[in-house]
Amino acid sequence: MSVPETQVTNDELSTRLDTSDEWIRSRTGIRSRHIASPADSVAGLGTEAAVQALKSAKVEASDVDMIILATTSPDHFMPATATQIQQNLNAKNACAFDIQAVCSGFLYALSIADQFIRTGSASNVLVIGAEIMSRMVDWSDRSTCILFGDGAGAVLLGKREQPGILSTRLYSDGAGYDMLYSDVSDAAFPRGKVVMNGRAVYSTAVEVMEESIRAALAQNELDVSDVDWLILHQANKRIIESVATRLGLPFEKVVVTIESFANTSSATIPISLALTDLKRGELVVLSSMGAGFTWGAAVLRW
Numbered sequence: 001m002s003v004p005e006t007q008v009t010n011d012e013l014s015t016r017l018d019t020s021d022e023w024i025r026s027r028t029g030i031r032s033r034h035i036a037s038p039a040d041s042v043a044g045l046g047t048e049a050a051v052q053a054l055k056s057a058k059v060e061a062s063d064v065d066m067i068i069l070a071t072t073s074p075d076h077f078m079p080a081t082a083t084q085i086q087q088n089l090n091a092k093n094a095c096a097f098d099i100q101a102v103c104s105g106f107l108y109a110l111s112i113a114d115q116f117i118r119t120g121s122a123s124n125v126l127v128i129g130a131e132i133m134s135r136m137v138d139w140s141d142r143s144t145c146i147l148f149g150d151g152a153g154a155v156l157l158g159k160r161e162q163p164g165i166l167s168t169r170l171y172s173d174g175a176g177y178d179m180l181y182s183d184v185s186d187a188a189f190p191r192g193k194v195v196m197n198g199r200a201v202y203s204t205a206v207e208v209m210e211e212s213i214r215a216a217l218a219q220n221e222l223d224v225s226d227v228d229w230l231i232l233h234q235a236n237k238r239i240i241e242s243v244a245t246r247l248g249l250p251f252e253k254v255v256v257t258i259e260s261f262a263n264t265s266s267a268t269i270p271i272s273l274a275l276t277d278l279k280r281g282e283l284v285v286l287s288s289m290g291a292g293f294t295w296g297a298a299v300l301r302w
């Protein structure tokens with residue numbers, strides 16, 4: 001994982017906005033977030049995370065067949081930011097592309113990578129989630145800007161006889177399109193600014209993540225009691241707690257990283273994977289929900 005150096009606390013935000021540490025913490029669980037400087041880029045953060053993933057997998061960049069970057073905040077609308085990461089890594093034998101499924105982007109990318117590996121079309125796939133959300137929010141809108149942070153995480157998927165990814169399930173419903181979107185009508189925000197119906201997002205997130213996790217477990221003939229770790233998209237600590245409660249999963253099996261990183265969109269799951277001490281053989285369930293709406297779940301045997 002990789003995050004920009006600068007950390008911005010709730011107290012610092014409350015010097016510029018009509019908000020407070022108490023409000024933000026009690027409503028979201030967030031205490032601080034990492035915010036990019038002008039010199040930071042999505043490709044830079046993604047590259048740093050990818051370098052670590054390659055190192056920990058002991059795979060050379062030249063052996064990577066495919067680089068999939070999940071991002072909502074690419075450095076440029078064209079070309080794909082993934083190609084800049086490819087160049088930075090000198091991963092000459094890879095194809096590289098971005099995918100956009102907002103906060104569910106990492107799960108979508110993971111699922112695409114899994115299909116390529118299962119069909120034998122790829123052996124080593126880098127899956128990266130990287131975002132600079134701070135360039136997409138209106139810093140005068142206290143109801144949205146406090147929620148987001150910047151960062152990246154990456155995994156290297158390789159071919160094995162026993163698949164580590166047991167299954168993935170992806171969903172979307174365009175009926176939620178205008179519940180969370182980037183508004184490009186204001187010339188002051190060339191990348192658009194995040195507009196959100198927070199309550200609708202909250203209730204939908206809780207419902208669909210629970211449903212997709214139950215479906216993903218059932219598909220593998222597994223039960224909630226088999227789960228060692230639940231890693232959810234980190235949008236709001238209360239959403240995470242509600243999903244765990246509805247599933248009947250003890251909180252000590254639930255990963256919470258939102259306190260220090262806030263919502264880094266497609267990067268929250270790989271950042272959380274990097275921060276969790278996962279042991280071989282453990283059953284890990286991932287799930288996310290984001291704009292679109294998009295959502296999904298994955299079941300992994302670590």
Ligand code: ACO
Pocket residue numbers: 018019020023024027028103142143144146147180196197198199201202205233234235236263265289290291
């Ligand atoms: N500080 C202080 N007061 C605030 C702030 C703030 N930062 N933001 C809003 N308020 C005020 C509102 O103006 C409102 O005041 P009013 O009652 O005088 O009108 C009051 O707090 C309540 O506002 P609500 O929006 O109703 O607050 P709610 O309890 O719904 O919490 C929140 C808002 C935290 C955004 C919540 O709806 C939420 O987390 N929703 C999920 C959205 C989300 O996580 N989006 C991220 C992207 S999507 C994803 O990743 C899944």
